[in-house]
Amino acid sequence: MTDTSDTARPTTSRSRERAGRRVGYGEGRAALLRAAVRVVARRGLRHLTYRAVAEEAGVTHGLVVHHFGSxxxxxxxxxxxxxxxxxxxxxxxxxxxxxxxxxxxxxxxxxxxxxxxxxxxxxxxxxxxxxxxxxxxxxxxxxxxxxxxxxxxxxxxxxxxxxxxxxxxxxxxxxxxxxxxxxxxxxxxxxxxxxxxxxxxxxxxxxxxxx
The missing domain is CATH 1.10.357 (Tetracycline Repressor; domain 2)
Structure with a gap:
């Protein structure tokens, strides 16, 4: 199953704050998993998408796809x-x-x-x-x-x-x-x-x- 929510979204103060974060060297996968946990805990499993995890972690959508694939x-x-x-x-x-x-x-x-x-x-x-x-x-x-x-x-x-x-x-x-x-x-x-x-x-x- 792939992420279907790839439409452009307006930039918000929350997304700008997250975009300012950087995943530390050597912790990329763990940081994305922590972000996934936060997304599910706060918004429910149906909101778990590549894009939601990328926004939460402050990384690109493609990085999440690269690490997990589905x-x-x-x-x-x-x-x-x-x-x-x-x-x-x-x-x-x-x-x-x-x-x-x-x-x-x-x-x-x-x-x-x-x-x-x-x-x-x-x-x-x-x-x-x-x-x-x-x-x-x-x-x-x-x-x-x-x-x-x-x-x-x-x-x-x-x-x-x-x-x-x-x-x-x-x-x-x-x-x-x-x-x-x-x-x-x-x-x-x-x-x-x-x-x-x-x-x-x-x-x-x-x-x-x-x-």
Missing amino acids: RDALIEEALAYAVRTSVSTSLLESGSGRVEDFAAGLSELVEADPDLQAFQYELLLEARRRPELREQVRALYDDYRAATERELSRILPADAGPGLTRLVFSALDGLVLYQLTLGERGDTDAAVGELRELLRGLAGERGARQE
Whole structure:
């Protein structure tokens, strides 16, 4: 699928600002993927075109075509980029096994890069309509859940198991979505605090059973 929005557009202050940006040496492809994430997060997947990405990144339309070749390739590579970036910045697994460290900084993560979070939800919905995207979306969520399960198994006296892991991760995922759309940082922090209290109680209960 190719970009069909090649008609000339008037120059705006926003486009002039973007045109003033320059993609740094050696980061061209990554910069274009970040621009694609921003376009989808702010305008939806149907607005993801070569021209929209080029405008967002402050580069030529031809450079985007050169790097990706098709809109489908651009979508799939942007999703793969989101998978790599999200896992590397995930706060689900502190490694300490301390309840107070679990999901620490979740609200700050949402505030720091809301576009990356919104992009993932956009693609999650798009995967319902495009089966070819499901495996990458599934891989993203599998990585999230695996990190959650490893950390919960450090916190609890016994392995967390898939059911509890899915429950806890779903709660955190819902908090991120709520903060993105309706809530505030304080709402997320308060809810995470309550979740930690539940985990403390569960850790004590499981420990007592093992004695």
